[in-house]
Amino acid sequence: MAARPSLSRVSRVINSLASTSFSSSSSSSFSSSSSAPASLSPSTFLRRHSSVSADELSHFSGLANSWWDPMGPSRVLHLMNPLRHEFIATCLATGDTSNSTGNTTSPPANLHYLDIGCGGGIFAESLARTIPLTPSVPGTPTRAASMTAIDPSPHLIRIARAHARTDPTVDAHLRSGHFKYLNTTLEELSERLLKEEEAKEAEQPTGGKFDMVTLFEVIEHIDPNTSTPATFLTNALRLLKPGGWLVGSTIARTFPSFLVNQVIAEAPWPVGVVPRGTHEWSKFVNPDELEGWAKDGVRTVRSQLHNPSGSQNKALEWLCCGVMYFPGLGWKMVPGSESWGNYFWAVRV
Numbered sequence: 001m002a003a004r005p006s007l008s009r010v011s012r013v014i015n016s017l018a019s020t021s022f023s024s025s026s027s028s029s030f031s032s033s034s035s036a037p038a039s040l041s042p043s044t045f046l047r048r049h050s051s052v053s054a055d056e057l058s059h060f061s062g063l064a065n066s067w068w069d070p071m072g073p074s075r076v077l078h079l080m081n082p083l084r085h086e087f088i089a090t091c092l093a094t095g096d097t098s099n100s101t102g103n104t105t106s107p108p109a110n111l112h113y114l115d116i117g118c119g120g121g122i123f124a125e126s127l128a129r130t131i132p133l134t135p136s137v138p139g140t141p142t143r144a145a146s147m148t149a150i151d152p153s154p155h156l157i158r159i160a161r162a163h164a165r166t167d168p169t170v171d172a173h174l175r176s177g178h179f180k181y182l183n184t185t186l187e188e189l190s191e192r193l194l195k196e197e198e199a200k201e202a203e204q205p206t207g208g209k210f211d212m213v214t215l216f217e218v219i220e221h222i223d224p225n226t227s228t229p230a231t232f233l234t235n236a237l238r239l240l241k242p243g244g245w246l247v248g249s250t251i252a253r254t255f256p257s258f259l260v261n262q263v264i265a266e267a268p269w270p271v272g273v274v275p276r277g278t279h280e281w282s283k284f285v286n287p288d289e290l291e292g293w294a295k296d297g298v299r300t301v302r303s304q305l306h307n308p309s310g311s312q313n314k315a316l317e318w319l320c321c322g323v324m325y326f327p328g329l330g331w332k333m334v335p336g337s338e339s340w341g342n343y344f345w346a347v348r349v
């Protein structure tokens with residue numbers, strides 16, 4: 001396994017983010033030209049650039065009490081959840097997620113997951129349910145050993161924890177620490193891990209933290225005044241072990257997606273399926289933009305890793321598949337539809 005980057009290398013990653021990530025251009029809202037002063041320390045940079053928008057936070061917090069109502073405002077997320085597991089299985093099937101050299105043939109049995117922007121826990125809880133109660137039991141298709149789920153909304157984290165406690169298996173994982181909900185942001189978590197790295201610098205490098213990082217329906221909600229998708233993605237990629245996957249879903253910024261997600265989905269009841277104000281079309285992200293930012297992020301992160309096997313030269317792995325909602329049938333993968341609206345994507349460090 002490749003060594004974890006030393007603090008100085010991690011610092012260089014963040015400093016390079018500070019100097020480069022604000023320069024990515026697009027026709028969406030994310031075209032800030034501001035740049036961070038080169039002298040900013042990594043911790044200060046991360047703290048000052050929280051990607052959380054106050055409006056988004058208040059919108060999603062307001063949905064907390066109805067999050068687990070399968071017919072409520074989060075209905076679309078509930079319906080989409082089985083496809084997330086299907087897509088993750090596709091990623092895992094493409095190879096070993098913890099191997100930095102590409103040589104290992106046996107896939108890992110114990111994967112550590114991080115769910116960023118977990119909301120009330122629809123995906124995180126379903127993943128936690130797949131963690132074996134005893135290590136001797138064979139792994140499940142997710143190969144999950146642990147799940148850490150984070151969200152900036154304290155209301156959502158409270159609802160998520162309360163719901164998790166109602167299932168004895170999931171509750172057992174909460175008690176054992178194999179399943180954790182944290183009310184924090186990606187930036188705060190990165191900063192905390194950076195400090196841990198700092199504390200350990202004299203010790204043997206321990207390797208990355210997570211094998212799988214998930215980002216479902218989040219990137220289109222970050223604050224364009226304080227962050228960019230490129231910055232956000234690279235921060236998420238940094239939390240992965242070499243060979244790990246960043247997996248997400250989002251919505252392309254197209255005319256059909258404007259009609260479906262903004263006009264129809266947010267129409268008054270009984271037509272609409274999500275509350276008004278859930279989406280801001282200009283913040284949607286096209287697959288080619290996302291692929292470019294994600295691949296740049298992977299290059300940045302790989303270039304900072306101690307990598308004697310030269311795996312930074314490995315081909316960049318990118319998966320993308322459109323998904324469509326069919327009334328009465330639910331969400332289905334529709335390869336080729338990714339440039340119309342909703343899609344799943346994954347990139348490997």
Ligand SMILES: C[S@@+](CC[C@H](N)C(=O)[O-])C[C@H]1O[C@@H](n2cnc3c(N)ncnc32)[C@H](O)[C@@H]1O
Pocket residue numbers: 050051052053056057060061077116117118119120121122123151152153156185186215216217218221222223
């Ligand atoms: C549409 S919900 C998706 C929830 C969950 N991922 C799911 O799909 O079931 C968006 C979530 O992203 C969270 N969020 C918004 N901005 C965020 C940010 N900058 N960083 C992390 N999470 C964020 C919100 O609090 C909310 O829980």
